[in-house]
Amino acid sequence: xxxxxxxxxxxxxxxxxxxxxxxxxxxxxxxxxxxxxxxxxxxxxxxxxxxxxxxxxxxxxxxxxxxxxxxxxxxxxxxxxxxxxxxxxxxxxxxxxxxxxxxxxxxxxxxxxxxxxxxxxxxxxxxxxxxxxxxxxxxxxxxxxxxxxxxxxxxxxxxxxxxxxxxxxxxxxxxxxxxxxxxxxxxxxxxxxxxxxxxxxxxxxxxxxxxxxxxxxxxxxxxxxxxxxxxxxxxxxxxxxxxxxxxxxxxxxxxxxxxxxxxxxxxxxxxxxxxxxxxxxxxxxxxxxxxxxxxxxxxxxxxxxxxxxxxxxxxxxxxxxxxxxx
Amino acid sequence: xxxxxxxxxxxxxxxxxxxxxxxxxxxxxxxxxxxxxxxxxxxxxxxxxxxxxxxxxxxxxxxxxxxxxxxxxxxxxxxxxxxxxxxxxxxxxxxxxxxxxxxxxxxxxxxxxxxxxxxxxxxxxxxxxxxxxxxxxxxxxxxxxxxxxxxxxxxxxxxxxxxxxxxxxxxxxxxxxxxxxxxxxxxxxxxxxxxxxxxxxxxxxxxxxxxxxxxxxxxxxxxxxxxxxxxxxxxxxxxxxxxxxxxxxxxxxxxxxxxxxxxxxxxxxxxxxxxxxxxxxxxxxxxxxxxxxxxxxxxxxxxxxxxxxxxxxxxxxxxxxxxxxx
Numbered sequence: 001x002x003x004x005x006x007x008x009x010x011x012x013x014x015x016x017x018x019x020x021x022x023x024x025x026x027x028x029x030x031x032x033x034x035x036x037x038x039x040x041x042x043x044x045x046x047x048x049x050x051x052x053x054x055x056x057x058x059x060x061x062x063x064x065x066x067x068x069x070x071x072x073x074x075x076x077x078x079x080x081x082x083x084x085x086x087x088x089x090x091x092x093x094x095x096x097x098x099x100x101x102x103x104x105x106x107x108x109x110x111x112x113x114x115x116x117x118x119x120x121x122x123x124x125x126x127x128x129x130x131x132x133x134x135x136x137x138x139x140x141x142x143x144x145x146x147x148x149x150x151x152x153x154x155x156x157x158x159x160x161x162x163x164x165x166x167x168x169x170x171x172x173x174x175x176x177x178x179x180x181x182x183x184x185x186x187x188x189x190x191x192x193x194x195x196x197x198x199x200x201x202x203x204x205x206x207x208x209x210x211x212x213x214x215x216x217x218x219x220x221x222x223x224x225x226x227x228x229x230x231x232x233x234x235x236x237x238x239x240x241x242x243x244x245x246x247x248x249x250x251x252x253x254x255x256x257x258x259x260x261x262x263x264x265x266x267x268x269x270x271x272x273x274x275x276x277x278x279x280x281x282x283x284x285x286x287x288x289x290x291x292x293x294x295x296x297x298x299x300x301x302x303x304x305x306x307x308x309x310x311x312x313x314x315x316x317x318x319x320x321x322x323x324x325x326x
Numbered sequence: 327x328x329x330x331x332x333x334x335x336x337x338x339x340x341x342x343x344x345x346x347x348x349x350x351x352x353x354x355x356x357x358x359x360x361x362x363x364x365x366x367x368x369x370x371x372x373x374x375x376x377x378x379x380x381x382x383x384x385x386x387x388x389x390x391x392x393x394x395x396x397x398x399x400x401x402x403x404x405x406x407x408x409x410x411x412x413x414x415x416x417x418x419x420x421x422x423x424x425x426x427x428x429x430x431x432x433x434x435x436x437x438x439x440x441x442x443x444x445x446x447x448x449x450x451x452x453x454x455x456x457x458x459x460x461x462x463x464x465x466x467x468x469x470x471x472x473x474x475x476x477x478x479x480x481x482x483x484x485x486x487x488x489x490x491x492x493x494x495x496x497x498x499x500x501x502x503x504x505x506x507x508x509x510x511x512x513x514x515x516x517x518x519x520x521x522x523x524x525x526x527x528x529x530x531x532x533x534x535x536x537x538x539x540x541x542x543x544x545x546x547x548x549x550x551x552x553x554x555x556x557x558x559x560x561x562x563x564x565x566x567x568x569x570x571x572x573x574x575x576x577x578x579x580x581x582x583x584x585x586x587x588x589x590x591x592x593x594x595x596x597x598x599x600x601x602x603x604x605x606x607x608x609x610x611x612x613x614x615x616x617x618x619x620x621x622x623x624x625x626x627x628x629x630x631x632x633x634x635x636x637x638x639x640x641x642x643x644x645x646x647x648x649x650x651x652x
């Protein structure tokens with residue numbers, strides 16, 4: 001962990017008791033002057049750090065900005081996801097950045113955030129609006145030992161992690177709409193885009209893209225999106241602290257990924273089914289050129305949706321666009 | 327088509343009759359001096375072109391080198407595969423080159439050859455030896471409208487195209503070993519590596535890597551490979567013209583891809599089954615951590631291998647490593 005992350009972790013751990021410059025200098029193995037310089041740098045980045053002769057340094061507040069060192073400091077013990085974090089002020093798309101990292105053979109677990117994306121994208125090449133500072137736009141690199149057909153397990157697990165993080169951090173209770181929308185009623189607040197590099201029987205890497213509309217006011221959505229889009233702030237009635245939510249999200253992603261690797265997808269699948277608003281409904285699903293209408297019944301062991309058609313046939317659906325059947 | 331490709335196509339079309347410098351200059355819309363300069367360039371590249379007052383230019387021989395313009399000139403009408411051709415003298419891996427083209431949003435159909443690869447690779451990250459001038463090492467970019475689960479159709483189709491091209495060009499009759507080896511008896515002469523970039527329900531691009539051991543002498547294979555590796559020259563007893571084989575290969579790839587897009591995979595699947603040496607055998611197949619033993623019975627509509635296990639269960643196999651069961 002780098003010095004800024006260590007300082008922030010110490011300050012958060014000490015709370016109102018504070019931590020002395022001498023103690024920080026010792027744990028970092030640098031001079032007190034060097035600690036002072038780092039503290040000044042953090043203050044310039046928006047951290048409200050008080051220095052007093054009695055208490056040493058105390059952290060009173062953090063900026064509403066994503067800061068890689070601070071996220072690392074907040075995370076605590078994690079297994080894979082969040083081992084390394086990068087934050088861009090602006091980028092084309094965090095998935096593009098992570099794709100490049102994947103090609104450079106970077107290890108799995110790295111998470112890349114951007115305060116804004118100029119070419120954020122959703123599924124099937126659709127545009128994803130990512131206004132600066134108003135959401136969480138991130139991508140995570142994974143190298144799971146899964147057959148390509150089981151990649152749906154990852155989408156399902158990610159949806160569960162996003163729903164959990166929102167619930168823990170805000171108290172709100174979002175639903176999941178097949179395959180990967182996080183919703184309040186009929187309005188979407190977050191989406192997941194999974195891209196993979198694979199051989200026929202072997203996944204080389206997965207890029208997990210997540211976009212959460214956090215602090216966007218209802219009236220800030222374009223007119224045509226208002227019936228189908230919402231944000232956490234719009235639902236909660238107050239702004240949400242993005243760095244805390246980002247931390248909770250990485251922790252929950254790491255937790256579900258650990259379950260998945262342990263072969264416990266069924267547990268996650270069960271939670272997905274409890275949270276899913278699509279199950280039990282009559283739905284129409286478009287997958288490529290095909291349209292399937294029927295009752296969404298359950299998730300299978302690979303994470304595919306089981307839809308019972310009018311003719312009683314059980315279809316295994318991967319991905320697709322869902323609408324409620326009339 | 328560029329001037330060199332046009333000149334070579336005219337020369338090949340005219341044969342012994344030859345074609346005059348004036349005619350070439352007219353069809354290219356350039357001066358006779360410019361034609362002469364191009365001819366000189368082609369001679370330096372190894373083309374045996376005679377110039378005579380009576381016959382004009384006549385092509386007597388081509389070098390045993392891959393030449394993008396010449397391949398374009400030889401191809402004749404094609405639909406997709408071979409629309410554009412690049413030839414590298416040496417590269418890390420033609421799949422790497424095409425992956426970069428895929429990211430740059432290049433249209434499907436481009437074929438990239440290398441006379442040698444420094445980091446040629448086979449399936450599952452295995453090394454693929456690609457000695458200079460002794461084989462065909464190429465990759466083709468495709469953007470098929472298929473679900474990832476149907477990508478096996480492409481491997482099956484590619485194996486059929488490679489087998490056909492070898493048969494047409496050499497008279498040899500290679501077999502196909504599941505999933506993608508081209509074999510003579512128990513010895514492999516060609517392999518196929520399919521890599522894909524995908525979303526869950528949607529292929530973004532496929533890189534079709536093909537390696538054919540053409541003019542490698544039996545004694546040139548490392549000792550440990552001799553029982554399992556062979557080349558077309560070793561089988562035919564004489565060297566094989568690589569540019570002709572490359573042309574036949576692109577034509578056959580284009581033909582099967584057209585059938586596939588027309589929804590006629592079953593035809594290709596039937597041909598695959600006729601050529602396959604694995605069907606009817608008792609086999610042991612390793613797919614990731616799983617081992618399946620049983621009788622290889624047929625191909626399903628997605629291109630998966632159907633294996634009947636001892637317990638009578640029918641397993642759908644994608645990829646994997648096959649060995650004959652003891």
